[in-house]
Amino acid sequence: MQRRVTGLTAAVTALGMAALLAGCGGSGGSDEVTLKLVAADYGDSAANTSKKYWGELVEKFEAEHPDIKVDVDVLPWTDVDRKVKEMVAADEAPDLAQIGAYADYAAQDKLYSADDVLSIPTQADFLAPLAKAGLVQRVQYGMPFAASTRLLFYNEKLFKSAGITPPENWNELQAAAKKLKARGVKYPYALPLGKEEAQAETYQWMLSGGGGYTDNVGSYDIDSKQNVQTFTWLKDELVGKGLTGPTPPGKLNRAEAFAAFARGEVGMLNGHPTLMKMAAKKDLKYGMVPMPGVNGKTQATMGVADWMMAFKQNGHRKEIGTFLDFVYSKENVLAFSREYDLLPVTTSASQDMAADKKDAKRLGGFLEELPTSQLYPVGKTSWAQVSVQIKEYIGKTVDPNGDPQAILSQIETKAAAEEAAQ
Structure with a gap:
């Protein structure tokens, strides 16, 4: 051309x-x-x-x-x-x-x-x-x-005092969070699923569990088996065991989680380059590694x-x-x-x-x-509204009475409707 x-x-x-x-x-x-x-x-x-x-x-x-x-x-x-x-x-x-x-x-x-x-x-x-x-x-x-992109940030001082190394899979992440909690760390793992930027934390965890927002042909697949398993694990093995701090994930926003990390109150969380400057201003020593996957390194990170x-x-x-x-x-x-x-x-x-x-x-x-x-599937004109639904409801999947399957299916149904209306 x-x-x-x-x-x-x-x-x-x-x-x-x-x-x-x-x-x-x-x-x-x-x-x-x-x-x-x-x-x-x-x-x-x-x-x-x-x-x-x-x-x-x-x-x-x-x-x-x-x-x-x-x-x-x-x-x-x-x-x-x-x-x-x-x-x-x-x-x-x-x-x-x-x-x-x-x-x-x-x-x-x-x-x-x-x-x-x-x-x-x-x-x-x-x-x-x-x-x-x-x-x-x-x-x-x-x-x-x-x-x-996103990497897993960790507080070097807290990790050293707890005698732990950066996790490479979900089981190691949970074990590290338990040791951090035992030493009184306020947020062993900060899980910001609040409305500010819940779609980002959601996507990173979906990818680390082998899922995502869409399937191989680009159709929404929010309630896939992999995604349901991911949020069931988060609900039962992190949030349910008190490893994500005093603020319910659905009410914890990214900005608040980043600020808490810079104050030395977070053991680990997903972060982007902006967090480096925030930590440096507070003289916080930190490390960065790829986000752990369910059985090892995540095959793809969020961009x-x-x-x-x-x-x-x-x-x-x-x-x-x-x-x-x-x-x-x-x-x-x-x-x-x-x-x-x-x-x-x-x-x-x-x-x-x-x-x-x-x-x-x-x-x-x-x-x-x-x-x-x-x-994100930003080429879809429906994505803006689907993102709103994720911000509104995804935090409920990990509530004590939350039902990951039902909530993800609810978001999927609304996503399909938005896509069909375009």
Whole structure:
């Protein structure tokens, strides 16, 4: 497929060159184009706000491409998805949006595909699991922008005092949690199944038990035999034995669990790179290992990606492509990943990061997990609502009177209904 053709056919007619330029997105006969990008802020202070990253990147880009200007609006994660949704509803879609989900816009035929805007080398450089997660009906609309995986974090001081080593399977995890509990550790294993991000902890445990959200052909399979067995084990062997701390898992949010770990109150929990900074600020010594599986190392860990998407409304396909090829250069992908302790979404940048001793020391374990990671089924337009159901009900599976089979089947039924309604 030929990339970035303008879509104009025939020769210039009596309308004249000025009209042709106007049709290509220029104004007043000028051939200068301004792209509008709405992006999420990954910073946690004014010092590392994403406004700084985008400002420096755009300055370099515009110096090389004086005919293309880029106007970037950086918003907090609490606002950015809503803002883009409102803009699209008002027929004022940006040219580009860097947010959390793309499938709804793809289903409404509002997006360029990756084929439409990216050069072949740029598109081919995306890591395979991330590119696959960006597909809708086998066409890539979601372009991965940032990624992370999960590892099991453990408190080195607590493990040493309890005389235990990092677990490699569920039985060892339970045995370690029992020893931590015996020494008075508040949360031997922190199990955050609260509404903030329950879908993440849920998915990691499903994968470690050989299951997942979907089956091999991509259909929801939430109440699979493996998933039921996983949550039955959690209910009976961890929560039921008092190994997950004083807060019921259904009421424990990720942010609270991470903060407790940084305070030294958690023996072990699943975490992503952000937790490293939190622990370092508290001078907490910690280790990281792959998440244990039911009988050994988990075959696949959970991956998470945020997405870039290109809207068709303003017709700036060529200019969008030129800008995105610049955004996804190895240099720029590495700069963003290093600034925010995230994983590169391209093969070239990942290889460079893995070869760098400083990067490998911090993020090597996460990088190793990414090529075999499994992402949420974000290509399904139903996923947003299914995720809501998981956040609402999954914590009940491990309550004292919880019924994992019944609750997982309830979520599965609603998921199937949502999928059928699309």
